[in-house]
Amino acid sequence: MYTTQMDAAKRGIITEQMRIVAREENIGLELLRELVASGRIVIPANRHHTSLSPKGVGEKLRTKVNVNLGVSKDCYDIELELEKAKRAIDLKAEAIMDLSCYGKTRDFRRSLIEMSPIMIGTVPMYDAVGMLDKDLKDITVDEFFSVVERHAEDGVDFMTVHCAMNQKTAERIKNNTRLTNIVSRGGSILFAWMELNHQENPFYQYYDRLLDICEKYDVTISLGDACRPGSIHDSTDPAQIEELITMGELTKRAWARNVQVMIEGPGHMAINEIAANMLLEKRLCHGAPFYVLGPLVTDIAPGYDHITSAIGGAIAASNGADFLCYVTPAEHLRLPNLDDMKEGIIATRIAAHAADLAKGIPGARDWDNQMSAARADVDFPRMIELAIDPEKAKRYREESKPECDDTCTMCGKMCPMKNMKKILNGEDLSIM
Incomplete structure (x- = not known):
């Protein structure tokens, strides 16, 4: 009996999920198994997500598209967010990330997982304050991990956890002036907890505990880039690279436990830096699939950031990125509505397809x-x-x-x- 898709692949076992992915992607089963075993392809498939039609992310596969949605305190409308999810599925996104950070997040998350045939991701840090109903400073290490376990129990296929921002990386942030500091919501919350409590990042210090949970449910870790650049001024700086090096080390530790890994990447970045950053990630993180937000290639276009993102996404994916997180026209301004969401999905799907043409993905042309x-x-x-x-x-x-x-x-x-x-x-x- 295998524990995860990676464990099965290493044992020479072809899972039903692998068969589905191989058929959809027109890739040989044995080649797919080898790439899953080596970590260069992930198949996020929590064993509790019974409605899932699995997708592969990584080398030799089509570039996938993720959609962010979820409730917030200012826009608390669960029915609207579920409608967005249905629309995202109709528009052929391959993944949804539930970024809910207020209210009955578990009810929404469970409803989303129950109805969704596409993979679901979350950021447990967003849920911690609301779920635990206490100030950030007072949250304990055990409580942080209890939130992670609950998300895994509910059937989440991949989780963004900012494991690589340790004390050393935090010092890079403090010692290298940025225009936009930390723009990752989960990363900034974790940085604040570390500073308030004068403690190491619990997900770095107790990383094996996180791996225990992920192995148990076959949750793919999406190693979050807390230090992703939030402006083109801050791209490829010491903090970003320091964190990326640590991500590579954590990737190998996860693979030793048969836990699948994706790496999250930038952010905002000028066009001429994108190809080099894709090469750096693949080299430093041993070929693990790369999941990028954009990159947004200029900072001056609020209201049009689905375009700045699609430009960067096409370049990133044609140079090796495997998974594009959509950006909508509402980015930096407000929670997107249904129309914004559609614009973001279509722009990102265009970028993904353009990259697949450049990568020579079979059938793309x-x-x-x-x-x-x-x-x-x-x-x-x-x-x-x-x-x-x-x-x-x-x-x-x-x-x-x-x-x-x-x-x-x-x-x-x-x-x-x-x-x-x-x-x-x-x-x-x-x-x-």
Whole structure:
């Protein structure tokens, strides 16, 4: 009997989850098993998440997309967040992170896991203050781990835990001036607890205790980057690199216990630094799958950060990132609504697909080739059917009707697709 997907892979066992992933990704079962065994692919699949249709994240697989949602004190609407989750599933996201930080988080989390066929992640630190109903300073080490265990019991497939921000890394933050300090919510809470109590990060100091929980339920650890840059000024600085080195060390310790690991990455970063950062992560963290927020390639576009993020995400994934966390137009401004969420998902899916083309993922180009063939045939119904957002494509088409159905209002009778087809078929041509 195996304990985790990694344990099974090391033993030469092909699990049902591996079979599903191999079939969806058009990858050989034995190659997939080897990559899971080596930690270069993870299949987050908590054994208590019975509604899950498992996905793989990592080398040689399609770039996956995560959606963040969850209730907060200022926007406490569980039904709306569940509606967002359903919409995210319909829009073909592969993961949802529940970032709820107020109220009956467990009720929401359980409902989400019960209804979701896609993987669910959480950040237990967000839940600690509300669940324990006490001031941050007064939370004990045992209580922190009780929150982690509860999330695992509920069926969470992967958890972001900021294990690598130890006292040494915290000193880097204090000794190297940043414009935006720590922008990770979970990282800042943990940093504050460490400073208030003059103690080491409990998830670093008692890392084996975390591994015990993850091994028991087959929870994938997403090693959170507390020191991710929150501005392009702060990218690739000593604190970020110090934490990344520690993440690599913790990755090997997790693998020794057959616990699957993802590495979380930046943040905000200028375009010319992205490729080098992807290489650093893969090198320092031994090829573990890389999960990035963006990166956002400029800091000046509130209201349009789904675009700044998609630019960075496409570059990051084409250079080795495996998992993109979506960013919406509401980033830095407010909790996203349903429309914001859709914009963020579509932008991130475009980035992921663009990267898959660059990485040569088998079958990725087929979609583009089908669209190009439909355009060459001036087949607008087929173009709409193939669109990443058919709803929007159809609306745009219907809002501006051309004189001739086999053209659009941009070119009309001068449509190059239509005219080239006629000329090459030896037909007469009139563009008057």
